[in-house]
Amino acid sequence: xxxxxxxxxxxxxxxxxxxxxxxxxxxxxxxxxxxxxxxxxxxxxxxxxxxxxxxxxxxxxxxxxxxxxxxxxxxxxxxxxxxxxxxxxxxxxxxxxxxxxxxxxxxxxxxxxxxxxxxxxxxxxxxxxxxxxxxxxxxxxxxxxxxxxxxxxxxxxxxxxxxxxxxxxxxxxxxxxxxxxxxxxxxxxxxxxxxxxxxxxxxxxxxxxxxxxxxxxxxxxxxxxxxxxxxxxxxxxxxxxxxxxxxxxxxxxxxxxxxxxxxxxxxxxxxxxxxxxxxxxxxxxxxxxxxxxxxxxxxxxxxxxxxxxxxxxxxxxxxxxxxxxxxxxxxxxxx
Numbered sequence: 001x002x003x004x005x006x007x008x009x010x011x012x013x014x015x016x017x018x019x020x021x022x023x024x025x026x027x028x029x030x031x032x033x034x035x036x037x038x039x040x041x042x043x044x045x046x047x048x049x050x051x052x053x054x055x056x057x058x059x060x061x062x063x064x065x066x067x068x069x070x071x072x073x074x075x076x077x078x079x080x081x082x083x084x085x086x087x088x089x090x091x092x093x094x095x096x097x098x099x100x101x102x103x104x105x106x107x108x109x110x111x112x113x114x115x116x117x118x119x120x121x122x123x124x125x126x127x128x129x130x131x132x133x134x135x136x137x138x139x140x141x142x143x144x145x146x147x148x149x150x151x152x153x154x155x156x157x158x159x160x161x162x163x164x165x166x167x168x169x170x171x172x173x174x175x176x177x178x179x180x181x182x183x184x185x186x187x188x189x190x191x192x193x194x195x196x197x198x199x200x201x202x203x204x205x206x207x208x209x210x211x212x213x214x215x216x217x218x219x220x221x222x223x224x225x226x227x228x229x230x231x232x233x234x235x236x237x238x239x240x241x242x243x244x245x246x247x248x249x250x251x252x253x254x255x256x257x258x259x260x261x262x263x264x265x266x267x268x269x270x271x272x273x274x275x276x277x278x279x280x281x282x283x284x285x286x287x288x289x290x291x292x293x294x295x296x297x298x299x300x301x302x303x304x305x306x307x308x309x310x311x312x313x314x315x316x317x318x319x320x321x322x323x324x325x326x327x328x329x330x331x332x333x334x335x
Contacts (some may be wrong), residue, residue: 039069040068040069040070040071041068041069041070041071041091041092041224041228041232041235041236041239042070042071042073042089042090042091042092043070043071043072043073043090043091043092043093043094043222044072044073044074044075044081044084044085044090044092044093044094045072045073045074045075045081045093045094045095046074046075046076046077046078046081046095046174046175046176047074047076047176047265047266047267048193048220048265049122049194049261049265049267049272049275049276049279050094050116050117050119050122050220050279050281051094051116051220051265052261052262052264052265052272053116053243053246053247053250053261053281054070054072054094054222054243054264055072055260055261055263055264055265056246056249056250056257056260056261056264057070057242057243057245057246058070058072058264059260059263059264060246060249060260062242062243062245062246062249063238063239063242065242065245066238066239066241066242066245067234067235067238068235068238068239068242070239070242072264073090074265074266076174076176077174078095078099078145078147078148078174081093081095082103082106082108085103085108085225086103086106086108088225091224091225091228092222092223092224092225092228093110093222093223094116094220094221094222095149095220095221095223096148096149096152096218096219096220096221097112097115097218097219097220097221097300097303097304097307097326098149098152098217098218098304098307098310098311099148099149100112100221100223100304100326101304101307101308101311101317101321101326102147102311102316102317103223104321104325104326105308105311105317105318105319105320105321106317108225109225109226109227109325110223110224110225110226110326111223111224111225111226111229111326111327111328112221112222112223112304112326112327112328113222113223113224113229113236113239113240113328113330113331113332114221114222114239114240114243114287114331114332115219115220115221115282115286115287115290115291115300116219116220116221116222116281116282117219117220117279117280117281117282118215118216118218118219118220118279118280118282119193119211119215119217119218119219119220119278119279119280120211120212120215120278120279120280121197121210121211121212121277121278122193122194122197122210122211122218122275122278122279123149123150123153123175123191123192123193123197123210123211123218123278124153124191124192124193124197124207124208124209124210124211125137125142125153125154125157125189125190125191125207125208125209125210126179126182126189126190126192126196126197126200126205126206126207126208127140127188127189127200127205127206127208128188128189128203128204128205129204129205129206131188131189131208133161133208134157134158134160134161134163134208134209135161135162135163137158137161137163137167137168137188137189137208138163138167138168139167139168139169140168140169140188140189141168141169141171141187141188141189142154142168142169142170142171142187142188142189142190142191143171143172143173143177143178143181143182143186143187143189143190143191143192144170144171144172144173144175144178144190144191144192145172145173145174145175145178145191146170146172147316148175149217149218150175150178150191150192151165151191151316152217152218152307152310152311153191153209153211153214153217153218154168154191155310155314156214156217156310157209157214165314168189171187175191175192175193175196176192176193176196178190178191178192178196179192179193179195179196179197179199180196182196182200182203182205183196183199183200183202183203183205184203185203189208193275194271194274194275194278195271195274195275197210197278198274210278211278216303217303219300219303220279222239222243223326224236229328233330233331236331237331237334237335239331240331240332240334240335241335243284244283244284244287244335247281247282247283247284248283248284250281251283258272258273258276284332284335287332287335288332288333288335291327291329291332291333292329293329293333294329294330294333297323297329298329300323300327301323301324301327302323304323304326304327305322305323308320308321308322308323308326
């Protein structure tokens with residue numbers, strides 16, 4: 001009887017241990033799922049007014065409300081941002097649409113899921129006062145970031161004047177540094193954005209061409225690596241929903257929102273509000289109109305294709321990704 005009792009006791013102990021092990025395994029699995037669910041979406045961006053709504057959504061808790069954690073990091077240089085994205089240090093990037101196109105062309109598949117703004121005077125070419133036309137840039141020292149939106153803007157202006165970037169002396173630097181270099185008198189012209197456009201007069205300069213003259217070229221976007229979109233569609237949808245809510249909040253709480261966004265970008269609120277005037281910010285409805293639907297695509301597809309074709313013609317990319325490869329309207333449709 002003792003042997004039987006001991007055998008039964010052993011079986012019972014083994015059963016309890018197995019059950020505990022299963023429970024611990026289940027708990028660990030649940031913990032892993034929770035950890036995965038809390039994994040932040042990492043987005044990098046430069047200091048630019050157009051990206052302010054991301055900080056508004058973060059500060060007002062809209063990301064958290066929709067169930068995601070978003071980590072924003074400011075990296076000024078485009079090359080460094082591209083490297084972080086290609087290396088997987090970040091999941092997505094807030095940048096101009098044409099830059100998303102060049103990433104796709106460089107075998108870093110990107111999908112744009114949200115449109116932030118359309119530049120309308122917020123970007124441009126500043127020149128010394130004695131330069132009165134784009135044609136007069138020939139032979140002049142022009143600062144801009146090669147392969148960036150600034151490059152696209154310059155190439156477009158030069159092409160309309162019958163010139164190419166080979167007709168100017170290129171000085172490679174970021175848009176912010178280009179503006180500072182111009183104000184310091186180091187170059188004849190710079191392709192940059194606000195507040196440097198407004199500061200041109202400080203260096204006896206002026207705005208030669210801006211996106212008011214060339215609208216529709218620069219559209220700021222939020223895009224993610226394609227694998228991130230495929231692996232985390234619920235998080236991407238949550239981000240889009242939060243951005244739509246942030247834009248609506250801004251309309252109703254302008255002064256508070258301006259301060260939050262300026263703080264997030266580490267710039268003065270006066271500087272922020274001054275540059276807002278050169279941008280057309282896009283809310284949820286505007287995103288729906290520009291994206292359109294899978295059956296009836298909106299105007300943003302044409303903009304993306306033009307950028308792709310243009311860079312290919314200029315020899316800056318070897319293959320031209322289609323607009324369908326770069327734009328994903330699913331999440332804007334689903335908001």
